[in-house]
Amino acid sequence: MKHEIIIAGFGGQGVLSMGKILAYSGLMEDKEVAWFPSYGPEQRGGTANVTVILSDDKISSPILLQFDIAIILNQPSLEKFESRVKSGGILIYDGNGITTPPTRKDIRIFHIDAMNTAVNEGNAKAFNMIVLGGMLKIEPMVTIESVMKGLKKSLPERHHKLLPMNEKAILRGMEIIKEI
Amino acid sequence: MAEEVKLMKGNEAIAHAAIRYGVDGYFGYPITPQSEIMETLMDEKPWETTGMVVLQAESEVSAINMVYGGAACGKRVMTSSSSPGISLKQEGISYMAGAELPALIVNVMRGGPGLGTIQPSQADYFQTVKGGGHGDYRLITLAPASVQEMADHVALGFDLAFKYNNPSMILADGIIGQMMEKVVLPEQKPRKTEEEIRKEQPWATLGKLRGHKPNIITSLELDAAVMEQNNIRFQQKYNQIEENEVIYEELLCDDAEYLIVAFGSTARISQATVEMARKEGIKVGLFRPVTLWPFPKKKLKAYSEKIKGILTVELNAGQMVEDVKLAVECKIPVNFYGRLGGIVPTPDEVLNELKKLL
Amino acid sequence: MNILEIIKPENLVYEKPRLMNDNPMHYCPGCSHGVVHKLIVEVIEEMGMEEKTIGVAPVGCAVFAYNYLDIDWQEAAHGRAPALATAIKRLNPDKMVFTYQGDGDLAAIGTAETIHACNRGENIVIVFVNNAIYGMTGGQMAPTTLLNMATATCPLGRNVELNGYPLKISDLLAQLEGTCLVTRQAVHTAAAVKKAKKMLRKAFENSMARKGTSIVEFVSTCASGWKMTPDQSNKWMVENMFPKYPLGDLKDI
Secondary structure (H helix, E strand, O other), X not given: OEEEEEEEEEOOOOHHHHHHHHHHHHHHOOOXXXXXXXXXXXXXXXXXXEEEEEEXXXXXXXXXXXXXXXXXXXXXXXXXXXXXXXXXXXXXEOOOOOOOOOOOOOOEEEEOXXXXXXXXXXXXXXXXXXXXXXXXXXXXXXXXXXXXXXXXXXXOHHHHHHHHHHHHHHHHHHHHOEEO | OOOOEEEEEHHHHHHHHHHHHOOOEEEEOOOOOOOHHHXXXXXXXXXXXXXXXXXXXXXXXXXXXXXXXXXXXXOOEEEEEOHHHHHHHHHHHHHHHHOOOOEEEEEEEEOOOOOOOOOEOOOOHHHHHOOOOOOOOOOEEEOOXXXXXXXXXXXXXXXXXXXXXXXXXXXXXXXHHHOEEEEEOOOOOOOOOHHHHHHHOOOOOOOOOOOXXXXXXXXXXXXXXHHHHHHXXXXXXXXXXXXHOOOEEEEOOOOOOEEEEOOHHXXXXXXXXXXXXXXXXXXXXXXXXXXXXXXXXXXXXHHHOOOOEEEEEEOOOOOHHHHHHHHHOOOOOEEEEEOOOOOOOOHHHHHHHHHHHO | XXXXXXXXHHHOOOOOOOOEOOOOOOOXXXXXXXXXXXXXXXXXXXXXXXXXXXXXXXXXXXXXXXXXXXOEXXXXXXXOHHHHHHHHHHHOOOOEEEEEEEHHHHHHHOHHHHHHHHHOOOOOEEEEEEOOEEOOOOOEEOXXXXXXXOXXXXXXXXXXXXXXXXXXXXXXXXXXXXXXXXXXXXXXXXXXXXXXXXXXXXXXXXXXXXXXXXXXXXXXXOXXXXXXXXXXXXXXXXXXXXXXXXXXXXXXX
């Protein structure tokens, strides 16, 4: 199995760290993983994106034209990546900040109200974990146990007290994701 | 016990591998996209464990000259930078080649010329393998194509540098530096003791012991006749390196009618192209020079006897392609495909270019 | 009394330092470099540090310092000696490390390396020979060239509008918190030589006591570059250089 994923949004939305957690989760399951971010000033408030590849076999190119899954968190990213989802692939978006929703008919489109949920439930920081949970509901490429193990691995010890809150966010994301 | 598999960026892998190799000193100056190398070292605090010195210099010029000073003591020392900073280091690199000093320099390339962009590029190929600094010298050049190789090439680069008393360079780019992959780090080696260095590098300036002659590290020789002999000696050394140290990787080349020749990140992209092309029945293989200097010219020449054509893929306007053409002596068509200024091609784009060759 | 009676250890009043070899020096008659060289190895010998000393030679007239003093040397690129010395000392904290630099090397092309090594308080000694001219390349203007002083590249005399002012770099270095000793000396008289040696020794001792960077500036002559006889150049130095670069300790803590 191989999953080629693009996660794209504004810098500061936790795009890169969400990709990192996914990559670590893959590592926990002995998969081959690649994580390639857009880097530089983009990280600081502009658009940020990261390619994550999880695969049972060795990964060749970290640079891809098309993706199995696109997770889209703002309008510019939708414009950039909607066309680059493989036919039959998956596009997940958070409506917050999307003015013109995706229109393709040959892919499966999911909506996740992650930002509003995160803010309403007083946990804006867990936004990206809600999104990750949503994706794992649709495409369970790694188990929640692996995600939690991956989180533990990627977070410094002093942040480990945040683990239960993150798990809750993942489960919440699984509840609220909806196919359009 | 098997070593733990870790997930890290190429830049981070360089830092960890350096500590584990027993490097004595790192001297650098921040520049994107490689600043994680010094940041990781500062985080790891190797001065508390192995005794490795990590110092942020006031400029790239100063950093490379700190490397000169450390290397002249027979120490394992290194620096890293990205393209504009590597230009500044050329003076020091030339002096080190002239003084026959071993050291490791890392270039995580970005697009140029000038201040250019911070996005990935391979446009420093000429600068690295054809000179860069002044004078007739060569730089041993390794082109890692994975995070694992970023780690492995630290040891390889130092080993070759000390084998031949010549600087070597890891020529990576923003993709390999910034991407995270699985990596198994080498085992921790102890740093060399002063006694070991005095024995293994008898030329090192560590203080003149009584009854010994002074050690003098210099690239200066005003007598042209002597300087010519020095140069001849350098060339003999370079010939030896070309004879003994060529490294390349072949993928599906055995039955190939066509080859893609690419290094570093473009080799990774082209590998996906080869997989796609093979599914379409195109008999293409990937030939990846791991050492850019010495360049695997003999092997490529041998291929030119049995294949129909070559596509060279680079993140520049066509640099390594000149060495490919020289290697095959223009006996077969050699096409070139490159993207410039920080733009990276997808495997699909490369496939389209490959089809033009068929 | 025959000559063999004279050559007896008890009659010895002066001897060449053991670390100074017999290679004929390329310095011109009247040049200060030879004396400064001798002082350095005298101090190294007297401190018993020959096996631990590493010198860094500059680009300039002293480029061949390594040919005359029998210690380990590194030859730096122009201006970069403090960067080399930084790494040597950091990687070998038990060694005694010094740079030997001229005015062009230290105060023009190497200004950044000089200031930052001093600002980091590297535990090294910087020996700075200031003769207000580029000797090796044939007498061009230096950053320390005096106003109205003629050189090959300011034949009508140094002119403020075109060339700016003579750079009192030691005064500048004395302001940095990393320096512990900044002193300006000369070697034109026996008394001056004696005093200079005392400060040079202090500088080397500071470096081993990890007190920070010590700079010993030698206001020097360049008879050839100044187009004078050795005697005239000494006099000219006293009359013209000393008012601009007065001898004495700028900092000693």
